Amino acid sequence: MNKRNGIDEYSIFLVWFAIAFSILAMIFKSDMLKIISLVVVIYALFRVLSRNAYKRAYENRIFKEKFLNPIKDTFNISKKNKKDKNYKYIRCPNCKQQLRIPKNKGKIKVKCPKCGHKFDARS
Numbered sequence: 334m335n336k337r338n339g340i341d342e343y344s345i346f347l348v349w350f351a352i353a354f355s356i357l358a359m360i361f362k363s364d365m366l367k368i369i370s371l372v373v374v375i376y377a378l379f380r381v382l383s384r385n386a387y388k389r390a391y392e393n394r395i396f397k398e399k400f401l402n403p404i405k406d407t408f409n410i411s412k413k414n415k416k417d418k419n420y421k422y423i424r425c426p427n428c429k430q431q432l433r434i435p436k437n438k439g440k441i442k443v444k445c446p447k448c449g450h451k452f453d454a455r456s
């Protein structure tokens with residue numbers, strides 16, 4: 334795999350996406366879904382074998398920033414909310430900064446320390 338991009342998170346996601354589509358294609362007996370899953374597999378293979386590693390790494394970074402990290406973030410926040418008895422974890426609606434507010438205080442006014450945005454939150 335010298336000078337090739339290799340397998341990254343984006344390629345792995347594409348393969349899982351294709352597997353999901355081919356399962357759906359079997360369930361719904363849809364040729365269109367089969368074609369989509371085939372195209373996605375070919376694209377994933379193209380990315381793995383691509384010699385333009387710089388561009389593939391850039392695509393992978395964008396994928397992680399725009400798609401993977403927000404999903405991981407949502408999981409992290411709900412995990413923290415289950416664990417923590419005293420605080421609730423929320424996001425600033427303006428800048429998406431993670432904030433910690435006291436639990437069981439009803440409706441409270443929150444000011445984001447990062448951007449200064451004021452909003453009401455239920456704790």
Ligand SMILES: [Zn+2]
Pocket residue numbers: 425426427428429430445446447448449450
């Ligand atoms: Zn903010």
